[in-house]
Amino acid sequence: MATVTYKAASRIYPGSDKPAVNKLDLEIADGEFLVLVGPSGCGKSTSLRMLAGLEDVDEGAILIDDRDVSNLPPKARDIAMVFQNYALYPHMTVYENMAFALKLRKTPKAEIDARVKEAAELLQLEDYLKRKPKALSGGQRQRVAMGRAIVRQPQVFLMDEPLSNLDAKLRVQTRSQIASLQKRLGVTTVYVTHDQVEAMTMGHRVAVMLDGLLQQVDTPRALYETPKNVFVAGFMGSPAMNIKTVPLTDTGAKFGDTLIPLTREQVAAAGEGGQKSVTVGVRPEHCTIADTGIAVEVELVEELGSDAYVYGFAELGNGNGAERFVVRAQGGEIPRLGEIVHIKPQVGKEHIFHAESGERIAV
Amino acid sequence: MTTATVTTDQPEPKAEKGPGRAGRAKKRLTGRTASLIALVIALLWTTPTFGLLLSSFRPEGEIKTNGWWNFFTDPAFTFDNYTQVLLSDTSSGRLGSYFFSSLVITIPAVLFPVAFASFAAYALSWIRFKGRDTLFVLIFALQVVPLQMALVPLLQMFQAWFGFEDEQKFIQIWFAHTCFALPFAVFLLHNFMSELPGDVIEAARVDGANHGTIFRKIVLPLVTPALASLTIFQFLWVWNDLLVALVFGNGKETAPMTVRLAELAGSRGEEWQRLTAGAFISIVVPLIVFLALQRYFVRGLLAGSVKG
Numbered sequence: 001m002a003t004v005t006y007k008a009a010s011r012i013y014p015g016s017d018k019p020a021v022n023k024l025d026l027e028i029a030d031g032e033f034l035v036l037v038g039p040s041g042c043g044k045s046t047s048l049r050m051l052a053g054l055e056d057v058d059e060g061a062i063l064i065d066d067r068d069v070s071n072l073p074p075k076a077r078d079i080a081m082v083f084q085n086y087a088l089y090p091h092m093t094v095y096e097n098m099a100f101a102l103k104l105r106k107t108p109k110a111e112i113d114a115r116v117k118e119a120a121e122l123l124q125l126e127d128y129l130k131r132k133p134k135a136l137s138g139g140q141r142q143r144v145a146m147g148r149a150i151v152r153q154p155q156v157f158l159m160d161e162p163l164s165n166l167d168a169k170l171r172v173q174t175r176s177q178i179a180s181l182q183k184r185l186g187v188t189t190v191y192v193t194h195d196q197v198e199a200m201t202m203g204h205r206v207a208v209m210l211d212g213l214l215q216q217v218d219t220p221r222a223l224y225e226t227p228k229n230v231f232v233a234g235f236m237g238s239p240a241m242n243i244k245t246v247p248l249t250d251t252g253a254k255f256g257d258t259l260i261p262l263t264r265e266q267v268a269a270a271g272e273g274g275q276k277s278v279t280v281g282v283r284p285e286h287c288t289i290a291d292t293g294i295a296v297e298v299e300l301v302e303e304l305g306s307d308a309y310v311y312g313f314a315e316l317g318n319g320n321g322a323e324r325f326v327v328r329a330q331g332g333e334i335p336r337l338g339e340i341v342h343i344k345p346q347v348g349k350e351h352i353f354h355a356e357s358g359e360r361i362a363v
Numbered sequence: 364m365t366t367a368t369v370t371t372d373q374p375e376p377k378a379e380k381g382p383g384r385a386g387r388a389k390k391r392l393t394g395r396t397a398s399l400i401a402l403v404i405a406l407l408w409t410t411p412t413f414g415l416l417l418s419s420f421r422p423e424g425e426i427k428t429n430g431w432w433n434f435f436t437d438p439a440f441t442f443d444n445y446t447q448v449l450l451s452d453t454s455s456g457r458l459g460s461y462f463f464s465s466l467v468i469t470i471p472a473v474l475f476p477v478a479f480a481s482f483a484a485y486a487l488s489w490i491r492f493k494g495r496d497t498l499f500v501l502i503f504a505l506q507v508v509p510l511q512m513a514l515v516p517l518l519q520m521f522q523a524w525f526g527f528e529d530e531q532k533f534i535q536i537w538f539a540h541t542c543f544a545l546p547f548a549v550f551l552l553h554n555f556m557s558e559l560p561g562d563v564i565e566a567a568r569v570d571g572a573n574h575g576t577i578f579r580k581i582v583l584p585l586v587t588p589a590l591a592s593l594t595i596f597q598f599l600w601v602w603n604d605l606l607v608a609l610v611f612g613n614g615k616e617t618a619p620m621t622v623r624l625a626e627l628a629g630s631r632g633e634e635w636q637r638l639t640a641g642a643f644i645s646i647v648v649p650l651i652v653f654l655a656l657q658r659y660f661v662r663g664l665l666a667g668s669v670k671g
Contacts, residue, residue, distance in 0.1 A: 054565050075571035083669075087562035090668035091584045100580075101570035134667030141667065148570070 002155035002188055004028040004051065008060035009070075011046050020046045022212040023060065031186045033179070034217075035203030037193055038235070043212040044192045045160055051190060052081050052158050064155060080149035081158040085165060086141045088133040088148075094120075095129040098147045112151075119147040122181070139170045146178070150185070157182070157189040163198065175202060196236050200224070208232050226351075230358035233281045233351055239309055239326050241281045245355050246318045248278040253352070255280070255294050256317045260345060266352055269361045277318065279358065281351035284309060284326040289333055293344040296325050298335050308334045310341070419444050419639035426636040444640035448627060458623060458644070465619035465648075467533060468608060472540035472601045477594055479541065480548030481586075485578050487549070488557035489564055499553065505546040514610050517542070521611075532613040539611050540601050548593055555589040556582055560669045591659035598652050602645070620645050 006026040012019045021043040028034045036044040049055040051062055053074035061070045069077050080101075089097050095116055102112045120126045123143040133141055142162060149157055162178070163171045179202045182189050193199055199206045200220040207217040208231075216228040220236075227233035234240050247254045248270055252261040260280060262270070270278040289310075296312035308329050313322035327343050335341045352361040391397060414431040421434060422441045449458050486492075487499045521527060521535050559582065567577045583590070605621040612618055624645065628635045 052565075052569055054568070074569045075573070079569065081566065081569045083562045083566055085560075085562055085669035087560065087566040088668050089563060089567070089581060090665050100567070100572075104571045104576060132667060136667065148566075152570075 002065040003030050003063075004156055004188060004190065005063040005066075006047070006051075006060070007063065009047075009050060009057050009062050010059040011043075011050055011055055012058045019043075019058075019212050021050065024214055026207060026214060026217060028188060028190065031188055033182050033189045033191065033202060033204045035191045035193060035199040035206045036209060037196055037199035037206055038209035038215075040194055041211075042209040044194075044209050046212075047209070048081075048158050048160055048190055048192045051077075051156070052079055053077050078155045079158055080152040080154040080156075082145045082149050082160065082162045084161040086133075086145040088141060088144055090133055093130050093132055094125060094136070094144050094147075097133070097144055098151050101148070101152050115151045115153070116147075119150045122150065123147050138166055139174065142166060142174065146181075150181075155188065157187050157191075159189065159191045161193055162191075163193070164195075178202065197238060200236065206236075208235060226360065227281075228360050230279060230281070230353050233353070233360075237283055239284055241283045241351070242287075242325050243279060243281045243353075244316055244318070244323060244325075245277050245279045245320075246316050248276055248355075253278045253280045254317060255345075256315055258292075258294050258344075260350055261347075262352060263363065266361050266363065270352065270354060272354065273356065275355050277355045279353040279355045281353065282345045283349065285328045286346045286349035287327040287343050288346065289327065289329055289335070289341050290344040291342060293342040294325070296327065296341050296343055297322075298337055298339050298341060301329075301334060301337065303334070305331075307331055310335060312341070314343075415639055415642060418636075419643050423636045426639070444637055445644075448637050448640045448644060458620070458641075461618060461620045461623040462644075464617055465602065465621075465645075468536050468540075468617070468619050469598060469601045471537045472544075473594055473597045475537060475541040476544035476548050476597060477590060480545055480552050480593070481583065481590070482578075483545075483549045484552035484556050485574075485582055487553050488559075489577070489582070490574060499549075502546050503550050506550070510543050510606075513542070514606075518610065529613055529616050532611060532617050535611040536608060536617065539607050540604070543607070544597050544600070548597070551593055552586065552589055555586045559585055560665070562669055585664055587659045588661060588664065591656040595653055595656055599649055602649055 004026075005028070006024045008023045008025055009021065010019045010023055011021040024043075024047055026034075036047060038044045046055055050057050051064075053069070053072060053076075057070040061068050063069065064077060064079070089100065092100065098116045098119060099112050102115065107115075116129070117126070120129055123146060125140065125143055125147060128136060128140060128144075133144065136144065142165070145162065159178075163174055166174060175198060178191075191198075191202060200223075203220060205217055206220055206223055208215040208223065210231050216223060216232045218226075223232060223236050227236060230243055234243055244255070248267065249259070250267060252259045252267070254260075262278075294314050294316070296310075296314045298310055298312045300311040302309040302311070308331075310327045310329050312325055312327075314325040315322055325343070327341075329335065348363075352363075353359060354361060417431045417434045418426055420440055420442070421431065422439050422443060425433070425437075425439055483502070487495060487502075517539060518535075521538075525534075527535055563581060564577060567581050572580065602619075603621060604619075605625065608617070608619050608622060612622075620641075624638065624641045627637045627641050
């Protein structure tokens with residue numbers, strides 16, 4: 001059990017001016033499940049590999065339980081890692097794969113046996129212990145990779161997109177298994193993914209990264225309700241939030257003919273630096289189809305059974321022409337293609353950002 | 364993100380349905396006609412060896428007057444050639460001692476380069492150090508130096524620094540063979556080792572393995588096909604070598620079978636019928652080595668390791 005601290009940790013690849021990870025400050029509590037999420041190339045995997053000892057820490061430091069591990073080799077850090085493509089040892093059986101690390105540490109044979117059996121039971125791998133990886137299915141291989149980490153009883157689990165090679169159904173199933181397993185074992189876990197749904201459903205806290213910079217780290221609900229900037233707002237949530245830059249008036253944001261009212265403080269903050277427009281985010285699920293409101297021409301309807309997502313174009317009067325707009329419609333009120341519907345954002349559920357800096361403007 | 368440029372030796376895609384180029388090529392290469400052609404080529408290729416085998420059992424007079432195919436119409440069978448080769452007590456002794464010398468030369472001259480090349484190839488593919496790629500290119504480039512160019516300088520070096528005598532000259536032969544084999548061996552093994560999935564090596568590092576353990580427990584088992592082919596290749600080369608053994612050896616004490624075979628024909632080649640039997644005796648050992656190692660030519664060793 002351990003805490004993990006990134007102290008202004010940077011990784012600058014040789015031959016590149018721009019850091020892959022730029023002064024990352026992050027504290028992960030004991031037993032916490034922290035998810036690092038972001039688009040590809042944002043530095044989330046690099047951050048994880050720095051913690052694993054597979055990448056150098058060029059500046060700053062990384063601490064595990066207040067012990068500076070920045071310059072220690074992987075084996076001295078007491079961490080276990082699950083790789084994106086499992087990285088099993090192909091010439092060893094499942095049992096040998098799981099026992100490998102313990103054998104290297106000269107653990108007594110009886111204990112190795114007990115621990116491997118226990119992990120195999122936990123992961124329902126008992127029947128496969130004598131098989132080689134090539135005789136396993138994708139999901140089983142993934143579980144062996146998990147098992148290899150579990151038997152180590154490490155201080156920290158590191159997982160680098162462990163679900164990305166599974167099919168959709170298995171992914172959802174394994175997702176909840178990993179989350180409950182982590183809860184049971186209570187081991188501090190750092191989990192990297194590019195899938196915001198995984199991040200939201202699994203993490204106690206989620207750290208959103210972009211271009212090597214940490215954007216926001218908070219609980220999934222807080223990220224959903226109060227995204228710190230336009231990027232986080234657009235990244236978290238599916239389908240993505242409608243983020244539009246529209247003209248700013250004295251009393252609110254002008255969506256075509258519809259006005260989204262803002263407080264005087266908000267208008268003042270949005271107008272900072274002589275801004276004449278404001279960025280407003282509205283989640284598809286926070287819109288209702290009404291008789292009046294923003295006019296949207298329906299282009300596509302995604303029927304999900306319980307409800308449907310309506311994709312269309314709206315003229316917002318900001319000089320950008322017709323812009324895409326997504327709305328969630330209840331089961332009964334699904335519009336037809338080509339129809340024009342009117343949309344009302346729910347009051348108080350909109351997100352206001354400064355048009356230039358993209359920073360959130362609080363209510 | 365970790366770039367997963369990995370070649371998994373997955374089992375081949377089952378019966379390609381589409382008329383893709385690969386699919387068509389595969390069909391053509393596994394069809395009945397193709398098999399027939401392959402069979403014919405194999406038969407043609409074996410004919411000379413078969414002729415040699417027949418000749419080795421024919422009497423001297425027959426060998427020297429007509430071709431081996433006359434065996435079928437006019438069979439004459441004798442073990443004379445074999446007895447002469449194996450048992451004749453010439454001044455240079457029996458074949459047995461040459462056979463022994465051959466083994467003494469060949470075994471270390473195969474093990475040393477394979478071992479050194481494995482170490483070097485591992486370092487060149489999985490240990491990061493400055494100038495690594497340059498070093499690899501330099502080693503690779505050494506292959507263009509013809510062996511004959513190095514004979515004299517190498518011999519001079521041994522003379523000046525060591526002055527080996529008699530049986531000690533085996534050391535010279537081992538050393539020379541090792542030197543001449545290393546560039547290609549390093550190149551071959553490096554190609555195999557650097558193709559191993561990086562994630563597996565990293566997983567082993569996280570599991571607490573150091574370079575020595577990774578080399579022994581992960582890398583070596585996964586490149587056994589390459590090790591086996593290199594071993595066979597080097598074994599054949601050294602076993603059949605005459606030049607290096609003559610130049611670096613010390614006459615009778617270190618002379619391998621090839622030297623004896625050359626002598627067997629007589630100083631003017633008048634006894635060349637003996638070569639037929641001699642050749643067959645010398646083929647036996649490489650054949651055993653090949654058959655023993657061919658079971659390591661396994662496909663799909665990496666299957667199941669990573670999902671590429």
